[in-house]
Amino acid sequence: MQNSTSSTSQATVSASLTQAILHAATRLGLDRASLLKHSDLSEEQLLDPDARVPFSSQLQLWQTLSRLPLPEPGLEIGSNLAPGPFSVLGYLLQSSTTLGEALQAALRYQRLVGEGGEVLLRERKDAIELFYRPLHPQLPVTRIRVLSLMACWVQMVDPLLENFRLSKARFVHQQPDDISPYERIFACPLEFGTSEYAILIPRELLDAPLIQANRPLQQVLRQHAEALLARLPSESLSVRVVAILGEQLAHGEPDRSELARALNISERTLQRRLADEGCSYQSLLNDTRRQLAERHLSSGNLPAAEIALLLGYSEPSVFFRAFRQWTGLTPGEYRSQHKAEA
Template sequence: MANSPLDSQHTSVSASITLAVLHAASRMGLVRSQLMSECGLSDNQLSDPDARVPFSTQERLWQALSRMPHGEPGLALGSNLAPGPFSVLGYLLQSSPTLGDALAAGLRYQRLVGEGGEVQLREQGDELQLLYRPLHPDLPATRTRVLALMACWVQMFQPLLNEWQLLRAQFVHAQPADLQAYQAVFACPLQFAATDYGLVLPRYLADAPLIQANPPLQNLLRQHAEALLARLPSAGLSARVVALLGEQLARGEPDRAELARHLHLSERTLQRRLADEGCNYQQLLNDTRRQLAEYHLNSGKLPAAEIALLLGYSEPSVFFRAFRQWTGLTPGEYRSRQQPD
């Protein structure tokens, strides 16, 4: 199995959510020990629910789960995920006074669950948009992971509100042939080929009280969450740049000025701070492209010309020259060497 590209020593997820995913898979008839062996997980890594698991390890778990014989394995898994095993953050959300308070806590403490993407909350007109931008958006396992997360959001919040309503659910991938699983989970209009994954609710629901609101308990949980957050290592700037490059490449040639603005930095400050970490923008871009190129070539599915477009190259010939500089091989030669006879 090919390892996921763009792995970073700074990127991790909680052991509690990894346990929750394994429990959900077990309820669906999969063998837990086999899954753990396939993705390199040990019982020691999961003994403390507040411990951290490398994101690359959990991503291998999602790769295994994406091969389940279901039309949309992510929706099936997400419907079996229980919010309780998410440790402190799950209970913190459920004890919040209102949905708006719960979503604000989710934004503040999202790193406690994992660093596999970024949750954003937008208010636009009469809409409240809960969006998710995953790390490594082009990997096949990402679709399974994000659909499981979205289904879990619905499973978590729907019982806590008397007036739960979704205006729409939106997905980055193209519309599948069978929508039955989507309609069963979300029960709302569906939008595919969207810019972001997300759930869209009426804006007034931000003030809706939650049935299990418990302010004293929430205060205790918030203190514990702050302590856990303080223990997490700060993500290095280079890791954040790599994550943003992965997003930009899917849309074409990356724009350094746009990336700097997203990080609230000037281009000069961006260059200086990357230099402090022993790297530079062009190096990170080249490394990101090379890792993505090798991943797609190892998967054996996409033609080299399509891989060039995914990497933001305007012409396949530019990609071919760059790949030869990286490896001394053409993309075709590299692919033939990686695949068995």
């Protein structure tokens, strides 16, 4: 995206989560001092569990961890993360009365954990789908980072609920040769090469009581979480626009006036504030479409005509022309080239 570098440089993550990632890595035999050095982090930055560190530094840490000689290092790191990495949010989830209440708290306070992506909830007939929209999904390091978070989600909730189970787990990347680590952690049907990272939870579990429910403690933790949330700088307008565009594209051609209304500002104000951030509505729309198109073409088998519809194009030919302008390739050539490189 036009503003991708600035978005990464401004994004921050929880120091306690970064600390926990380091603890997990050392349990897997890596040298902590070396990891800190390669990530441009210091011990002083991690002393306060409520402090923030640059997301870009954590990306460097994930880059180093991706070289672990393991079948799926992200799942190994996630399996070794304790509830502590989420600091106040982790303990708030544990003290919630029901699973549904815990999920609402997770959505409300997720920025306390980090700004490397967004967890969203989608209701289905028989299940609740939690899916993760990572910041800059095209980065190779995204795979290890998101797999770690997904494994940690399951590990945190499983002890809190009797008979906890997943209906399904979905992954953007293609199916690896060895799926036993996935089967061990998620214990449910698995789908690879999809458009999103997601876990599906049976709807009937939403009202199930949590074992460690503690209403008085929950109220105290919620007040602390609200105070921490208020201290975080507001998200940039461009980040919010991209999130809304992602939702609008699923229903056809995006509508700028509707988007402005969703943000409670006028179209003129939308245009001016995006210009102040060094981008425009059209550039964000084009970049969002391009990222989604490349993800669909590289990680799945959907026909290009169906991808065009998913991106809000009324005619496949319009999508084909736009994609050639972006990449110099047709969608078919891009897919063939990506498979050859893989």
